[in-house]
Amino acid sequence: MSETQTLWWASESFWKKMAVWITAGSAVVLIFLTFDTVNQITAGGKRVPPYSVINNRIDYVFDEKRNYQVPVIGPEEPLFGKVLNEAEAMALVSRGKLTTQAKNCMNCHTLLGNGAYYAPDLTKSWLDPMWGSKETREETMVAFLMDPTDKLHNTIGRRMPNLGITEEEARATVAFLKWMSAIDTNGFPGNFPTIDQSDPAPAPESVSAPTETPAL
Amino acid sequence: MAALGTLDSANLNGGQKLAVKFFTVAIALFGAQVLFGMLAGIQYLNPDFLFGVLDFSVNRMLHINAMVVWLLFGFIGAVYWLLEDESGTPVAGLGLGNLMFWVFTLAVVVVVLVYLLVQVGPGELKSIWLINEGREYIEAPRWADIGIVVCVLIFFYNVAATFMKGRFTGIGGVLVLDLVALAGLYLAGMWYTPNISMDQHWWWWVIHLWVEATWEVLVGCLLAYGLVKTMGVRRRIVETWLYIEVALLFGSGILGLGHHYFWIGTPEYWLAIGGFFSALEPIPLVAMVVHAVFDAGHHKLKSSNNPALAWMIAQAFGNFFGAGVWGFMHTLPQINLYTHGTQWTASHGHLAFFGAYATIVIAFVYLAVQKWRGNVWMSGDMAGGWKWKWAIFLLHAGMIGMTMALLVTGYEQSQVERAIGGSSWIAYFEAQAHVWFVQGMNWRMVSGWMFATGFVLLAWDLMTIGKRETRPARSVEVPAAAMA
Ligand code: HEM
Ligand code: HEM
Ligand SMILES: [Fe+2]
Numbered sequence: 248m249s250e251t252q253t254l255w256w257a258s259e260s261f262w263k264k265m266a267v268w269i270t271a272g273s274a275v276v277l278i279f280l281t282f283d284t285v286n287q288i289t290a291g292g293k294r295v296p297p298y299s300v301i302n303n304r305i306d307y308v309f310d311e312k313r314n315y316q317v318p319v320i321g322p323e324e325p326l327f328g329k330v331l332n333e334a335e336a337m338a339l340v341s342r343g344k345l346t347t348q349a350k351n352c353m354n355c356h357t358l359l360g361n362g363a364y365y366a367p368d369l370t371k372s373w374l375d376p377m378w379g380s381k382e383t384r385e386e387t388m389v390a391f392l393m394d395p396t397d398k399l400h401n402t403i404g405r406r407m408p409n410l411g412i413t414e415e416e417a418r419a420t421v422a423f424l425k426w427m428s429a430i431d432t433n434g435f436p437g438n439f440p441t442i443d444q445s446d447p448a449p450a451p452e453s454v455s456a457p458t459e460t461p462a463l
Numbered sequence: 464m465a466a467l468g469t470l471d472s473a474n475l476n477g478g479q480k481l482a483v484k485f486f487t488v489a490i491a492l493f494g495a496q497v498l499f500g501m502l503a504g505i506q507y508l509n510p511d512f513l514f515g516v517l518d519f520s521v522n523r524m525l526h527i528n529a530m531v532v533w534l535l536f537g538f539i540g541a542v543y544w545l546l547e548d549e550s551g552t553p554v555a556g557l558g559l560g561n562l563m564f565w566v567f568t569l570a571v572v573v574v575v576l577v578y579l580l581v582q583v584g585p586g587e588l589k590s591i592w593l594i595n596e597g598r599e600y601i602e603a604p605r606w607a608d609i610g611i612v613v614c615v616l617i618f619f620y621n622v623a624a625t626f627m628k629g630r631f632t633g634i635g636g637v638l639v640l641d642l643v644a645l646a647g648l649y650l651a652g653m654w655y656t657p658n659i660s661m662d663q664h665w666w667w668w669v670i671h672l673w674v675e676a677t678w679e680v681l682v683g684c685l686l687a688y689g690l691v692k693t694m695g696v697r698r699r700i701v702e703t704w705l706y707i708e709v710a711l712l713f714g715s716g717i718l719g720l721g722h723h724y725f726w727i728g729t730p731e732y733w734l735a736i737g738g739f740f741s742a743l744e745p746i747p748l749v750a751m752v753v754h755a756v757f758d759a760g761h762h763k764l765k766s767s768n769n770p771a772l773a774w775m776i777a778q779a780f781g782n783f784f785g786a787g788v789w790g791f792m793h794t795l796p797q798i799n800l801y802t803h804g805t806q807w808t809a810s811h812g813h814l815a816f817f818g819a820y821a822t823i824v825i826a827f828v829y830l831a832v833q834k835w836r837g838n839v840w841m842s843g844d845m846a847g848g849w850k851w852k853w854a855i856f857l858l859h860a861g862m863i864g865m866t867m868a869l870l871v872t873g874y875e876q877s878q879v880e881r882a883i884g885g886s887s888w889i890a891y892f893e894a895q896a897h898v899w900f901v902q903g904m905n906w907r908m909v910s911g912w913m914f915a916t917g918f919v920l921l922a923w924d925l926m927t928i929g930k931r932e933t934r935p936a937r938s939v940e941v942p943a944a945a946m947a
Contacts, residue, residue, distance in 0.1 A: 352520075416585070437881065
């Protein structure tokens with residue numbers, strides 16, 4: 248290769264300048280977008296609900312305009328029957344979040360689709376039909392988290408181990424899962440079949456139909 | 464000086480003496496990574512294996528943490544390796560660097576013991592400070608985070624002060640700036656928030672902006688140095704390429720971060736920005752292949768260290784396929800909606816980390832053992848030369864086998880669990896029980912055994928290659944311009 252002439256677009260100094268300017272430009276755009284994003288994903292912001300959302304029913308419903316499912320905040324349905332203010336709700340959810348970190352849930356499960364692939368995604372676990380009915384869901388979840396080893400729900404024998412979760416931690420974890428299910432995730436997971444949360448229709452006469460509950 | 468072919472640290476300069484310590488720990492941790500990966504893989508097929516003793520979560524955490532740490536040790540070692548050569552002066556503050564090595568290694572040992580013996584803690588902040596943070600790849604407890612930051616600052620001081628004292632080459636300049644970014648990004652992952660969206664938002668700053676921006680540039684620097692060293696490629700060519708790579712890597716990779724912001728609560732504009740910029744990310748990787756292959760061809764594959772050159776070529780292709788092709792395949796949101804968080808991701812993660820980063824560290828360890836033994840011959844017809852060839856073959860066959868097996872399971876999972884079943888609990892297990900999935904997991908294990916055999920051979924080869932070799936290394940002509 249000739250030493251004497253280098254075309255400008257192949258020269259070292261041209262690319263050095265390009266490297267600096269492109270990097271700086273991209274970084275500036277990223278920082279600008281980050282301010283807006285952080286604003287929108289703060290709890291109580293446009294995309295992430297306040298912690299006190301756990302006082303309400305949460306559903307995940309198809310939206311015609313956006314063309315995918317979005318979280319819908321419904322009527323008051325307080326978790327464990329107790330209405331909490333924002334600070335109390337935040338403390339509870341935070342305790343649940345700490346439990347998920349200290350017990351390393353993300354090295355078996357995915358949360359918002361990130362983590363490990365050995366167990367189901369927990370993004371919408373709160374809405375999973377496997378919990379049976381909405382009346383028993385909370386207690387079923389707590390019981391499962393505290394002692395999952397003898398509660399197998401699949402044909403391949405893959406169990407969740409006992410992680411030494413206390414009742415208080417389990418309740419907080421359920422609060423965290425409920426809160427997480429209300430985050431607007433742009434329709435992930437798609438086509439998620441949700442647990443029936445409609446209010447029971449007024450009982451027709453005296454004959455009460457036996458409700459079907461999957462064995463948990 | 465000891466006879467040619469014996470390991471003798473008198474053959475090394477100060478920085479290189481420190482480098483080989485880092486390399487030794489790196490290879491040991493690579494072994495740990497393989498071990499825990501195998502255990503986790505077995506649990507997919509036999510869930511009762513070690514259940515309640517070493518659960519999947521523990522094995523997996525050790526698997527990926529061993530990986531992050533051995534690659535970081537490999538990178539730090541590689542930088543100390545080239546530092547005196549590149550700057551033309553002894554390492555500034557080497558004693559501090561040595562101390563840092565021992566502190567860092569001790570911290571890693573303590574963290575691993577706690578992972579193994581304590582495993583989990585109560586749901587309180589103190590567990591995050593003392594046991595583990597429960598956040599993929601950066602699980603190390605907070606006390607260790609702080610230790611790592613201090614260690615990295617010392618490392619940075621060594622590097623920057625040495626270049627300042629000696630000469631600042633193009634490679635040196637890029638390296639120093641890149642290390643500032645690399646270390647700074649780690650801070651983004653060091654704080655607690657109850658908000659999982661916020662948590663993952665910043666977590667990706669560490670993970671993505673490391674592996675798809677700062678680590679890539681670091682490897683670009685290492686590769687540039689390696690090509691000059693093993694083949695005598697002219698410095699001006701290498702450095703021009705390096706600037707091109709920086710421009711393209713940062714130009715696509717920084718905003719490519721958006722491909723992790725599709726589904727975690729972040730705004731909708733990331734669907735377009737992330738999709739677009741991440742789709743450009745393969746371009747610099749093509750440039751890197753062209754560069755390496757062009758140089759290798761230009762110099763007729765005549766190198767002073769054949770194993771190192773082979774691993775550098777493997778890096779160029781591994782990076783291109785693992786990151787470029789496998790990454791591109793699932794980076795558009797329309798596809799990622801179904802592949803997100805499936806074995807698809809694992810397929811990509813394996814080929815990319817191995818292809819882009821494990822390879823280059825191994826290349827540098829080969830450069831190191833050569834000089835450690837007095838700069839012995841490592842070109843053609845070495846005694847026991849079959850070992851490095853079989854090692855590189857088995858490691859690649861094993862890795863490609865695992866990648867393909869996981870790809871098949873990933874397709875099946877995307878279809879059965881995500882697209883058809885809507886990702887519910889039942890749908891998840893329908894997909895896991897599917898015959899394609901189970902077969903894929905079996906093939907992953909077969910390939911895993913192949914990989915593990917390759918690792919044993921590699922370790923053996925690194926300990927023995929060049930032993931009792933009496934010929935000095937082939938000299939590559941380094942033209943004057945290359946030294947300037
Ligand atoms: C004997 C060889 C190996 C086996 C059997 C193995 C097995 C595994 C298993 C079972 C997982 C957990 C996946 C899940 O969550 O479902 C995993 C994750 C991972 N492994 Fe390996 N592995 C091996 C080698 C490697 C190597 C050499 C690398 C890279 C240098 C690597 C990088 C990773 C990464 C990055 C993850 C996380 C992937 C993700 O979250 O998408 N593994 N491996
Ligand atoms: C050497 C460079 C790269 C490495 C080491 C790497 C590694 C990884 C790993 C380990 C993950 C899984 C993270 C997790 O555990 O959640 C991941 C995810 C991902 N990577 Fe890469 N990657 C690289 C380059 C690329 C490139 C160039 C692209 C795109 C062109 C890409 C696209 C993606 C996407 C879209 C995901 C998200 C997967 C999901 O939604 O689950 N990667 N990468
Ligand atoms: Fe990425």
